[in-house]
Amino acid sequence: MSRALRGAALAVLLAGGTRSGQAAGPEVWAALQDARLAEAADRDASAAIAIYETVLHHLPAEDPLRGELLLHLARARFDEGDLAGARAALVEAGSDPLVGARARSWRVQVDAWERRVQRLPLEESFQHGSGPLVLGWSAAADAALQGGTEGLTWTTVVREGRDDYVLAVVDEAAGPVRSLGLRLQALDLACHLRLIVEDDAGRRYTAPIVPLGPGQALELDVPIADLLPVQAGGPQVLDPGRVRVVMLQDVTAFHSAERGRARIQIQALALR
Numbered sequence: 674m675s676r677a678l679r680g681a682a683l684a685v686l687l688a689g690g691t692r693s694g695q696a697a698g699p700e701v702w703a704a705l706q707d708a709r710l711a712e713a714a715d716r717d718a719s720a721a722i723a724i725y726e727t728v729l730h731h732l733p734a735e736d737p738l739r740g741e742l743l744l745h746l747a748r749a750r751f752d753e754g755d756l757a758g759a760r761a762a763l764v765e766a767g768s769d770p771l772v773g774a775r776a777r778s779w780r781v782q783v784d785a786w787e788r789r790v791q792r793l794p795l796e797e798s799f800q801h802g803s804g805p806l807v808l809g810w811s812a813a814a815d816a817a818l819q820g821g822t823e824g825l826t827w828t829t830v831v832r833e834g835r836d837d838y839v840l841a842v843v844d845e846a847a848g849p850v851r852s853l854g855l856r857l858q859a860l861d862l863a864c865h866l867r868l869i870v871e872d873d874a875g876r877r878y879t880a881p882i883v884p885l886g887p888g889q890a891l892e893l894d895v896p897i898a899d900l901l902p903v904q905a906g907g908p909q910v911l912d913p914g915r916v917r918v919v920m921l922q923d924v925t926a927f928h929s930a931e932r933g934r935a936r937i938q939i940q941a942l943a944l945r
Contacts, residue, residue, distance in 0.1 A: 740769030777810040789842040795944040799825035805841035824940035838922040849913035854943030859885040860936040865928040871918035877903040
């Protein structure tokens with residue numbers, strides 16, 4: 674019997690053991706293992722999805738394994754190109770206290786991938802929306818991005834010990850990113866911003882923190898070669914062909930006594 678069929682058969686066995694409200698037993702773990710093997714060894718994401726969906730159908734809402742299964746389902750759906758299905762699984766997992774933070778972080782990644790930069794050079798003025806930028810997962814509930822004729826208004830909330838960020842994903846096929854351009858203006862509070870770039874191995878490189886006073890405008894043009902590594906032990910210079918994520922981080926809470934709602938206007942973004 675194939676792993677997919679065996680996993681589905683094990684999942685069906687859950688119907689009798691979980692409808693009473695009891696936590697699932699070893700059958701769930703066996704089905705989960707088969708699903709993961711179907712993905713890793715057989716490269717069969719559709720078989721894994723079938724197993725995850727069957728297990729979740731019979732698993733009680735309060736079972737502690739449910740959130741983890743939803744994350745696996747989201748990843749498998751994403752690998753199959755089903756972004757809406759992946760997002761739906763992550764929305765459900767977001768309310769699980771055990772995996773909620775991971776689910777919200779992954780949901781941001783799905784959103785950013787859907788809006789990814791697929792062609793370079795990019796010159797974005799945000800006249801018709803937020804372009805490739807999405808809010809980071811740590812954003813406050815009333816944080817927002819709103820495009821318009823004056824650019825993209827990023828409403829952030831400066832909170833004690835917290836940062837916020839917006840990010841864009843760059844598709845590998847888009848080509849090398851050799852420089853980053855930003856035109857910014859602080860509309861309310863004085864703020865401190867930092868540009869971060871991540872490569873395809875998850876290594877981060879950063880530019881110096883930039884202070885920006887209320888009403889002050891700033892134009893940045895940062896060569897990729899000038900960014901400094903955040904972690905030790907990796908390449909000292911970022912390869913332009915490996916740029917995958919561009920982030921603008923609001924670190925005001927760590928450098929200022931300012932607190933509360935702030936608006937930052939991103940008037941232009943350029944990737945060249």
